[in-house]
Amino acid sequence: MITKFFSNMQLSSWTAKSEENRITRKHLGSFAKECDKIGHMVRVYDTTLRDGNQAVGVNFSVEDKVKIARRLADFGVDYIEAGWPNPTNSSELEVFTRLRKERLQSKIVAFGMTRKTDLSCQKDENLNALRTSDSDCIAIVGKAWLFHVERVLETTADQNLRMISDSIAYLKDYGYDVIFDAEHFFDGFKDNREFAMRTVSTAAQAGAQEMVLCDTRGRSMPNEVYEITAFVEKKIDKPLGIHAHNDRGLATANSLFAVMGGVEQVQGTINGIGERCGNADLVEVISNLELNLGVETGLDLSKLTRLSDYVYEIGNLTRNYYQPFVGKHAFAHKAGIHGHAVSKFPETYEHADPSLFGNTRSIVVSSQTGLANIMSKAKEFGLHLERYPAKAAEIMLRIKELEAAGYYLENADATLNLVYARSFGERLEYFDLIGWRAQVSGDPDGATCDSTVKVKVDGEPFIVAAEGNGPVNAFDIALKKALENQYPELAMVKLVGYRVREVDAEKGTAATVRVFIEFEADGRRWSTVGVSTNILKASEEALLDGYVYFLYKKSSRR
Numbered sequence: 001m002i003t004k005f006f007s008n009m010q011l012s013s014w015t016a017k018s019e020e021n022r023i024t025r026k027h028l029g030s031f032a033k034e035c036d037k038i039g040h041m042v043r044v045y046d047t048t049l050r051d052g053n054q055a056v057g058v059n060f061s062v063e064d065k066v067k068i069a070r071r072l073a074d075f076g077v078d079y080i081e082a083g084w085p086n087p088t089n090s091s092e093l094e095v096f097t098r099l100r101k102e103r104l105q106s107k108i109v110a111f112g113m114t115r116k117t118d119l120s121c122q123k124d125e126n127l128n129a130l131r132t133s134d135s136d137c138i139a140i141v142g143k144a145w146l147f148h149v150e151r152v153l154e155t156t157a158d159q160n161l162r163m164i165s166d167s168i169a170y171l172k173d174y175g176y177d178v179i180f181d182a183e184h185f186f187d188g189f190k191d192n193r194e195f196a197m198r199t200v201s202t203a204a205q206a207g208a209q210e211m212v213l214c215d216t217r218g219r220s221m222p223n224e225v226y227e228i229t230a231f232v233e234k235k236i237d238k239p240l241g242i243h244a245h246n247d248r249g250l251a252t253a254n255s256l257f258a259v260m261g262g263v264e265q266v267q268g269t270i271n272g273i274g275e276r277c278g279n280a281d282l283v284e285v286i287s288n289l290e291l292n293l294g295v296e297t298g299l300d301l302s303k304l305t306r307l308s309d310y311v312y313e314i315g316n317l318t319r320n321y322y323q324p325f326v327g328k329h330a331f332a333h334k335a336g337i338h339g340h341a342v343s344k345f346p347e348t349y350e351h352a353d354p355s356l357f358g359n360t361r362s363i364v365v366s367s368q369t370g371l372a373n374i375m376s377k378a379k380e381f382g383l384h385l386e387r388y389p390a391k392a393a394e395i396m397l398r399i400k401e402l403e404a405a406g407y408y409l410e411n412a413d414a415t416l417n418l419v420y421a422r423s424f425g426e427r428l429e430y431f432d433l434i435g436w437r438a439q440v441s442g443d444p445d446g447a448t449c450d451s452t453v454k455v456k457v458d459g460e461p462f463i464v465a466a467e468g469n470g471p472v473n474a475f476d477i478a479l480k481k482a483l484e485n486q487y488p489e490l491a492m493v494k495l496v497g498y499r500v501r502e503v504d505a506e507k508g509t510a511a512t513v514r515v516f517i518e519f520e521a522d523g524r525r526w527s528t529v530g531v532s533t534n535i536l537k538a539s540e541e542a543l544l545d546g547y548v549y550f551l552y553k554k555s556s557r558r
């Protein structure tokens with residue numbers, strides 16, 4: 001009989017308690033007694049490079065995969081599923097050759113399917129590609145849902161079981177450790193429990209070291225996952241794992257409930273990228289395992305924010321600023337009363353210390369802001385406003401004026417920092433822009449652009465021309481070249497984001513536009529904003545703020 005999970009559980013005893021943001025098992029109270037499996041170590045199995053690479057819009061190159069694998073190994077995940085070696089894609093095999101040379105601490109896993117219905121293992125090209133992958137371990141996926149076996153593979157239950165056992169035995173014979181992924185396990189279990197159980201028991205008997213229960217369609221509820229996992233755990237005497245998809249937004253919850261049910265391995269991807277709505281987000285899963293369940297993963301959570309950023313960066317994906325734990329806004333406080341409370345007791349509006357995840361708290365300042373947030377923000381900038389209430393009021397007034405003119409300072413911390421610095425009397429006169437022009441020439445093959453910039457630095461004029469792929473780009477290149485005469489450190493500054501928003505769209509092309517620019521140097525990022533009815537003027541303003549901010553921080557070392 002499957003035990004009913006919610007029957008006599010006191011949920012409040014394990015959700016509400018915390019101690020220094022990192023609860024330990026003793027805080028799990030009655031839940032720990034109910035579920036004594038939780039104390040075990042959980043192995044983290046990352047499939048960013050395989051399932052993550054199946055996300056629409058993601059296409060990692062061999063080089064990208066190697067770079068991400070290095071980061072994952074540095075973070076300390078137990079397994080890195082690096083791809084699906086197959087004869088039609090030589091780059092997949094190259095990944096394994098490259099990773100072998102890297103000698104990473106994590107185990108490198110090759111992923112593939114059981115043999116085809118009508119072929120022996122020896123003749124199955126996909127299995128032979130796995131056999132020559134030279135990985136540390138192989139994950140073999142087999143069907144655990146009879147409906148899929150009969151209707152899609154058009155074969156019988158017994159033949160499917162033979163495909164599972166033959167494939168595992170074949171790879172074991174070549175000395176590989178094998179993990180068995182039971183595809184559609186939860187759907188299969190609900191449809192035909194006996195057959196689903198036979199797939200995992202067959203795999204275990206054939207020598208697979210771990211059976212991974214997959215919620216392939218992301219259709220299960222956490223309580224089902226818990227109950228089914230607990231049932232399987234009692235019947236199979238080898239370790240289990242969970243592979244959850246996020247089609248109903250439950251992948252993280254399902255992964256955690258599987259751990260409660262007794263699995264020892266969790267699979268997922270960084271940022272949850274993956275097929276359709278993605279996989280379980282390891283950022284969420286790992287953080288919750290540690291903080292809410294007291295499970296030791298052996299991983300350094302403080303590397304999570306940078307790891308998450310890195311995967312977005314390499315995958316050329318838009319960051320989710322609202323992502324739990326690692327998002328830029330995950331610990332941002334906008335309402336005045338929140339900012340006030342957080343400055344006294346952060347735990348009033350923060351579930352944990354942001355530094356645990358390598359993230360930082362930020363106090364958001366906008367026209368809706370109260371004086372408390374203006375003060376807290378000053379502290380963040382390394383300025384002290386406590387004794388200058390008149391100055392705080394002056395800054396608040398300036399912010400309201402700017403926002404009324406179309407500026408949006410919530411997402412432009414560097415511009416905001418300059419507003420503060422100017423009101424503190426900082427001179428910020430690193431250079432004078434005398435003027436600039438840009439010329440776009442179009443022909444049937446496209447357009448080219450060049451720009452000439454005239455600046456004065458320390459009284460000395462510089463005139464520099466440059467080409468770019470657009471007027472803003474050409475202006476930026478020329479400006480930077482001119483300034484580098486005096487400030488060579490500007491060479492490290494990269495422009496990493498450029499966005500334009502219309503402020504009053506109903507005026508058509510005469511509308512005011514707001515330009516956001518994001519910069520990066522030395523792993524640090526900052527954003528600026530410019531506003532004008534002319535897009536080039538708005539861009540100029542945001543660009544200048546970005547460079548002035550960099551020079552200001554450099555000179556003040558704040």
Ligand SMILES: [Zn+2]
Pocket residue numbers: 051216243245275279
């Ligand atoms: Zn998957």
